Structures are given as C-alpha cells and as structure tokens.
Amino acid sequence: MNLDYNEEQVMLREQIQKFCESEYDFYKREDIVKSKDDFDVNVWQLFADQGWLSMPFSEESGGLGFGAIELSILFEEFGKALVIEPYLSTVVLSGTMLDRSNFADKNELISKICAGDMHISFAYAEVNKTYDYSSVNTTLDSSNVLNGTKTLVLNGSNAHKLIVSCTKDGELVLVILDSDMDGVSMNSFSTVDGQSCSEISFENVKLTDDHVIASGDEANNLIKDSINLATLCVSAEAVGLMESCYFKTLEYTKGREQFGQPISNFQVLQHRMVDMFIESELAKSLLIKAMLEVNNKSDEMYKHVSALKSYIGKSGKTSAKEAVQLHGGMGVSEELMIGHYLKKMISIDALFGNSDFHLRQIT
C-alpha cells in the first residue's frame, strides 16, 4: 500500500499551482468574469500548450493517457484558483466520451480539442428530469430528424459542436452536430460561479447516420461514464476549494485584530477552523478512494464517486459558509475570493446530482 502521489503527479500539481499563481490570480479571474467573453481564449491556448487539454485522452487518440488521479489533481488546483475555463465541458464531458466511443471522426475531433481549437458541449440535461440522464424526451425520428429541448448545457454558446442525448424508437442515442445547423436555437445565460450555460432547442434538425456516436447500451454506458468522471472532477474541485477555504480563513483570522489581539486567539474560532481542516482532510480521503476506483474502472466506482459527491456537497458548503462567517463583513464582499468559493460550492452541489441524490445512491 502506498497512498503518496508519485513524482510525476507531484510535479504536475506544482506546474498547475505555478500557472494559477502567475497567470490566474483573483484579479485576472475577475477581469475574465466581467468581460463579454465567457472565458479567456489566451488562457485556453496556454492550457493546450502545457498539454493539459490532452491529458485524459488515450495515446491512440493522440492524448497523454493520464487517468483519474491526474484529472483530480488538475481539478483540485482549478478549484483553489476558481478557474472558469470550460475544461469540464469540452475535455471531460465531451472529449473523454468521444475517446471511449467508436465514433468514426473521433481522432480528428480529439486532436482539435487537444490543440485548443475546438469546443464541444454535451447536452445531457432536460427540464423535469432530475439527474436521470438516461431518460430523455428529445427525439430522433426514423429519418434522423432531431426535435427537443436541452437545458443547462455548459459552455453551450461557445461550442462548435454539440453532443445530444435523444431517443430513437425507444432506444437511447447519442448524436453530434454543428451548433450552427439549421433548427438549432440557443438562449444563453451566466451561472452563479461565473461560467455560462445555455438552453438549446432543436427544431426539425436534419441529421444523418454519420451524426450518430452510439446507441442503446453503448450510448447509456458512454453517458454514465462521462457523467461519472465529470462528477469526480467537480468533487475534486470542491476538495481543493475546501482546503483553500480553510487556509484563507486561518490566514485572515491571524491578521485580523479585534479587542487588541488577532481573532485567531479565540478558542471558539480555533475549533471551528479545526473542523474545517478535519472536513477538508476527510474529503481528501474520499477523493483518494474514488479516484483510485475510477482509475481502476472497478465495479464499485459509481458508489465511491457518489459517496464523495454526497459528502462534499454537504461539508464543502459548510466549509464555504464557515469561511464567509469567519471573514465577517469581508466574507460577503465581492472583493474577496471567499464569497466566490461559496458560489462555486453551490454550483458544484447542483451539478450531476446534489448531495441528497448521491446519498440515496449508496443504498
């Protein structure tokens, strides 16, 4: 047994940390959020140059062949810096799904993703379909005409292509199409954590068999594994965020003086910060378990990802709320990162099944 990260993994983490410190500080992030663009294309290109966009793809598809451990490291660090670039959407949800599929054009698409030239969004969610992504109302008729509405499509407005889950003759089907095809219309809005998503309608969009990625069980499994990996990634993001909430709160209370002394001298605050530390460590432990199970593609991986997601949904939110409280008035100011951590935590809990949903999956 050895639960230490290996040398390459430690180096990867340091590389990402250095990048976030020098290229992605809080002010830079604020500028990106406030700009008219949903993310920074230059930052995205830097991701490509560092090889991060190629990380999880198999070597046969032109990727680096990294697994769930490296992705978790990346997302932990992204969580600390509150990175808003659409890695989750393009690389994790759509890219790894294509990589696992038998789709004819997948290598070409993946190489464009790796180069930073293409965004693909996965339209998996529909209204009133709480977290069951295998049940959809969007249809593909016998002449391959697509009709339906997808909601909360992450980074939908920037996607060159869309992967859409639909049913054909009662069977689940995954199709991929250009986002500017006739019949595709989009209503885009920003999310609480500074990203963007879209509600997308498909009205008599004419597709062919060449648009089909997979159908039946194959489609179902592709969706399940893609969502599972994305769930692990946002959970890792939450773990990084919890660590930051703890560190920044500790730093703040050591510097903030009231009653003639640093407020970190007060035991009531110390014990609350100890609780934040403990929760962060326990969440890390569940992350280690879940990422190893996903890495080994074990039968138990869904259960352990659910355990992690359920846990961070609760304890992550608690940590972020405590961080706001212990920062006092500054905690609710837009000028500090702390409030943005809370907003990020809310969005993480809402994605791919919230804490309660995943708690039920444990049974």
Place this chain on the structure above:
Amino acid sequence: MDINFTKEDIAFRDEVREWLANDYPKHVKDKTDNGIALTRQDMVDYHKAISKKGWMGYNWPVEYGGTGWSSTQLYIFNKEFGLAGCPPLLAFGVSMVAPVIWTFGNDEQKERFLPDILNFDTWWCQGYSEPGSGSDLASLKTKAVLEGDHYIVNGAKTWTTLAQNADWIFCLVRTDNSGIKQEGISFLLIDMKTPGIEVKPIITIDGEHEVNSVFFSDVKVPAENLVGEEGKGWTYAKFLLAHERFGIAGVGASMRQLNRLKEIIAKLDNSELQRKVNELEIGLSAIEITELRLLSALENGGHPGAESSILKIKGTEMQQNLSELFVEAAGEYALMYPGPHGYESNDKPAGPDYAAEGLSGFLNLRKTSIYGGSNEIQKNILSKFVLGV
C-alpha cells in the same frame, strides 16, 4: 498510488481470521455476541488465549518478546478483531505502561514487569485523572513523599477503569511543588494490594461498574517502583498518550456495527433511517481511508501528525452515532432498558434484541469523546500543531 495490501499482509490477515475462527475462546464469543458482560475470568481467558498465540505484544519490539509487527500488520490485527466483534484488548498493561517501562525503566523493572504483562499474569490499571484534574492533568495533587526507601502516597485518583480487577496501578504522582506544575510529576508503579488503597465503584449511566475512585492513605511504595527519574513523569505520560491513540478510531468495530445496522434497517423500510445509515457509511469510509493515509505515511518513514487527533475525534463520534441509530431503529422499544447485563435475567423483555443492546452501547460510548484526551482537547492540540495559533 496503490491502496491494496501486499500479498504478505493479506496472508497475515488470513492468519488473524483463522485464529478468530478457531481459537477465539468460545465462551467469550458467545457472551460478547449476545451483549452479555464478561467476568474478570472471561477477560483473563481471552487475553491469555492471545498470549498463547504470541500476539499479546502486538506493538512491542521483538527484543522484549513482542511481535515486531509493522504498522500495517497492527492495523490489520486491530481491524479484524473489531470486525469479529471481539472485546477491545485491555491497553493499560500491554500498550500503556509497558512502552514506558521498556523505554524509561531500568533492567530490573523490565525483567520484573514485562513478562507478566505479556502473559497477562498481571492486570494493570491507570492512575491519571483526579477529582480536580481532568483535562488539566498536570495540575494533579496526589502526593508522594520519599521517606527512607519508600514513597508515602496520599491522594485520590478517579475514573480508574476496571481498578476493581487490577493487580497493579501506574500512577502520576506529585513529588515536587516548587516549580511549574509539569516538572514536579513522577511515574510510580503501585501494587494494588498495598495497605491504604481503597477502591470505590462509580456506576455509570448505563448501569455498569466499569470505573472507580481509588483512594490512597499513607500507602507505602518501595522507591524502586519509580520509573525513570523523579520529576520526569510528565514526559513519560505524554509519550504514553502517543501510544494510546493508535487504533483509537475503532474502524473494524464500527464496520461491524454498520453492517449489523444495515441488516436491521433493510427490514424496517424506513427511508429516514436509511439515509442516516448511508451518511454514516460514507463517514466511516472517510475515516478508514484517513487511517490508511496515516499508515501509508508511517510505512514510508513519516511520523504520525495531526491524523491521530482527527481519528480520535471522528472515530469516537462515529462509534457514538452508530450506537444512536441502533436506539432509533428500536423505536418505542428503546424505552425498555434491562441494564448492561440485559438478557442474563430470565425475563427477556419484549421488542427486538438490539433494543437494549443499542441503548447500553449508546450510554456507555458517551465516554469515548471524553476519555483519551477529550475531543475538545484534541481540537486544542490541532489548533496548536496544525493551525499554529
């Protein structure tokens, strides 16, 4: 990263399981499985069976007759005993006073005390807490004055676990009042048969007689029973606490309780309880992996740091929360309580078997967040060593 045990460790686990299946004394197993309290003789039989297998010195170096096990082996041993529902091993002799004796004691003391501990021929208890000294242990007042070749001991110890069964007690006593409170403390070994010692039971809220008050009135203790140097007792006490904390998370025992709880809940069709059980299952997994992380660090040459305090806090909370769910699962039957020895009487109360047992566990396990450095003290430790405040 690799979360799996080595082949050798798996083989060791199987050896432990084999012993539990074949050599764990049957009369002890029967009573324990049915929630019946063990007698002194039962406990002696149980420990002697472990001695016979050569496992009593589970955390001892080989040179003193111990197993010389790795941290991982020790973890497996603890976990398997917990999973099998065995009573926790009495720590006072083997893992508390013994490491102090072999580290700070003289050769004569090692020869005199260690073999008896290994064979469970002496039952030790711990004389630490006093009526006025709980979390602030260093304020202790029990006085030992050297007169000729004896110390004369006067004072009172409290919360002394199973003192009524003990042959010996290791005590922190005050030998000097002049300096700061930590510096005047010494570590003394006292024969419980010495005249002037009186043991009075303290009955706890579960109805059990587990802890005691121990009074010392002019008790004559040979000076040769002082361990190490006079005035250095506080150092030895802190050393001892580090040994005490390992395995305190009780992951194996909690897993057993969780599995039993899952069986019970499966028959109840109660989604609220199911939800709480699921929460505990996730929490226990987090504790388990945290302990494995500690183990991995130890195996790779690291030192136990904050993890042991985390494990104490979360492990004991888990034990308490599990026991509380047994009580909740009993529903209205939880109001019946035959006492800790429940079904020894002929009148078997109505309701499910786990009703009384759950309540006895719930009441008894209140102690876990209080002893071994209360959970609030653990948070003070974490504040100091992790937060740096």
